[in-house]
Amino acid sequence: xxxxxxxxxxxxxxxxxxxxxxxxxxxxxxxxxxxxxxxxxxxxxxxxxxxxxxxxxxxxxxxxxxxxxxxxxxxxxxxxxxxxxxxxxxxxxxxxxxxxxxxxxxxxxxxxxxxxxxxxxxxxxxxxxxxxxxxxxxxxxxxxxxxxxxxxxxxxxxxxxxxxxxxxxxxxxxxxxxxxxxxxxxxxxxxxxxxxxxxxxxxxxxxxxxxxxxxxxxxxxxxxxxxxxxxxxxxxxxxxxxxxxxx
Amino acid sequence: xxxxxxxxxxxxxxxxxxxxxxxxxxxxxxxxxxxxxxxxxxxxxxxxxxxxxxxxxxxxxxxxxxxxxxxxxxxxxxxxxxxxxxxxxxxxxxxxxxxxxxxxxxxxxxxxxxxxxxxxxxxxxxxxxxxxxxxxxxxxxxxxxxxxxxxxxxxxxxxxxxxxxxxxxxxxxxxxxxxxxxxxxxxxxxxxxxxxxxxxxxxxxxxxxxxxxxxxxxxxxxxxxxxxxxxxxxxxxxxxxxxxxxx
Numbered sequence: 001x002x003x004x005x006x007x008x009x010x011x012x013x014x015x016x017x018x019x020x021x022x023x024x025x026x027x028x029x030x031x032x033x034x035x036x037x038x039x040x041x042x043x044x045x046x047x048x049x050x051x052x053x054x055x056x057x058x059x060x061x062x063x064x065x066x067x068x069x070x071x072x073x074x075x076x077x078x079x080x081x082x083x084x085x086x087x088x089x090x091x092x093x094x095x096x097x098x099x100x101x102x103x104x105x106x107x108x109x110x111x112x113x114x115x116x117x118x119x120x121x122x123x124x125x126x127x128x129x130x131x132x133x134x135x136x137x138x139x140x141x142x143x144x145x146x147x148x149x150x151x152x153x154x155x156x157x158x159x160x161x162x163x164x165x166x167x168x169x170x171x172x173x174x175x176x177x178x179x180x181x182x183x184x185x186x187x188x189x190x191x192x193x194x195x196x197x198x199x200x201x202x203x204x205x206x207x208x209x210x211x212x213x214x215x216x217x218x219x220x221x222x223x224x225x226x227x228x229x230x231x232x233x234x235x236x237x238x239x240x241x242x243x244x245x246x247x
Numbered sequence: 248x249x250x251x252x253x254x255x256x257x258x259x260x261x262x263x264x265x266x267x268x269x270x271x272x273x274x275x276x277x278x279x280x281x282x283x284x285x286x287x288x289x290x291x292x293x294x295x296x297x298x299x300x301x302x303x304x305x306x307x308x309x310x311x312x313x314x315x316x317x318x319x320x321x322x323x324x325x326x327x328x329x330x331x332x333x334x335x336x337x338x339x340x341x342x343x344x345x346x347x348x349x350x351x352x353x354x355x356x357x358x359x360x361x362x363x364x365x366x367x368x369x370x371x372x373x374x375x376x377x378x379x380x381x382x383x384x385x386x387x388x389x390x391x392x393x394x395x396x397x398x399x400x401x402x403x404x405x406x407x408x409x410x411x412x413x414x415x416x417x418x419x420x421x422x423x424x425x426x427x428x429x430x431x432x433x434x435x436x437x438x439x440x441x442x443x444x445x446x447x448x449x450x451x452x453x454x455x456x457x458x459x460x461x462x463x464x465x466x467x468x469x470x471x472x473x474x475x476x477x478x479x480x481x482x483x484x485x486x487x488x489x490x491x492x493x494x
Contacts, residue, residue: 225483
């Protein structure tokens with residue numbers, strides 16, 4: 001399984017992904033699910049991927065090839081981010097279609113889902129979720145985050161703390177905490193984490209960083225959060241009841 | 248959907264359940280999923296139920312009938328809790344089998360899952376999860392809780408805070424927080440909450456309480472937790488990075 005998350009705040013976008021890939025519990029490996037692209041100064045695009053590793057790797061390879069060959073359809077040619085989302089969806093559908101006969105023969109699902117984020121000059125930064133079916137949604141000011149993969153364990157902390165008005169550093173910290181909650185509750189999501197940070201209107205490469213479980217920052221956040229939750233829990237009021245009479 | 252939880256600590260057992268029952272989003276009603284039984288002084292049994300409401304209601308009805316008629320198989324006759332779990336599983340299988348033709352014709356799944364908790368004289372208190380298939384597991388000292396229904400949102404907080412050494416009052420508070428996290432993240436789980444509290448070796452009726460969303464204790468826990476999480480989040484260290492060079 002996988003857990004990927006993007007949080008969009010006024011200052012920019014924080015991307016985070018675990019790196020665990022598994023085919024059953026006895027073949028567990030590590031792959032980056034955060035993909036950056038060498039685009040020109042008018043567009044910045046990053047992708048997070050979940051689902052079939054074969055599909056997501058091939059989708060990223062076709063997108064890179066289109067870009068490197070300057071094909072008629074490639075990341076540098078788009079002037080709106082929703083067009084990029086539609087393009088990623090089309091490439092994903094084409095990859096799945098090319099393997100459909102083989103996948104169906106084995107009863108395997110080759111779907112992959114993507115979070116697309118970045119900025120096209122002339123538009124604000126934005127994040128999109130591209131479904132396995134190729135269609136897509138974008139985040140809203142009320143719900144300024146998108147998740148793919150094993151999303152449920154990391155959602156409660158987002159629902160309590162996320163807001164468009166967080167600083168980009170806070171959004172990054174929140175993404176780390178959401179990943180950390182998922183890793184604690186689900187074996188199929190694991191460290192190291194990949195982080196990507198984009199500052200609005202910079203059109204610069206993402207700042208990327210990999211945090212393993214012994215990373216000092218990761219440990220500080222993990223330990224500080226555990227301790228803070230414990231202290232908060234202990235400070236909450238007691239539920240009072242009267243012991244019942246003997247039946 | 249449903250979320251039910253039982254936490255077993257050294258002092259006793261805390262049971263908690265939401266009360267939302269839904270058939271789609273446009274037929275949402277409220278049902279208690281915490282079931283107590285009028286057993287004798289040698290056994291105390293409570294059930295939490297999730298899944299098909301028709302199945303779980305009928306299972307509880309048959310268990311009550313067996314008890315009231317003092318049938319050869321009824322709650323008062325068991326001397327080990329695992330036998331009670333096996334009995335609940337058998338009744339559940341019998342109910343499902345009696346409706347199988349009708350359910351299969353409509354393509355409907357009539358499964359229900361149960362958490363069984365309580366104590367038989369001569370044994371320590373214990374909690375069991377009875378699967379839809381009728382088999383069952385019990386909790387362990389390392390993982391002293393069991394969940395059924397929509398379990399993922401409420402699991403991270405348990406994984407950070409649960410321990411057999413919590414007081415019974417703390418276990419009750421933790422159960423309320425786990426329900427609260429689920430309610431915030433998932434529309435199909437809703438207030439009011441039903442709480443049940445059993446003190447080991449008391450063999451007295453469960454202390455039960457219903458908390459709606461305006462209940463003073465529920466609000467105090469919700470608000471205190473939100474505020475504590477926010478303050479903890481703000482106190483965590485910043486993730487530092489250098490802004491990248493222009494590409």
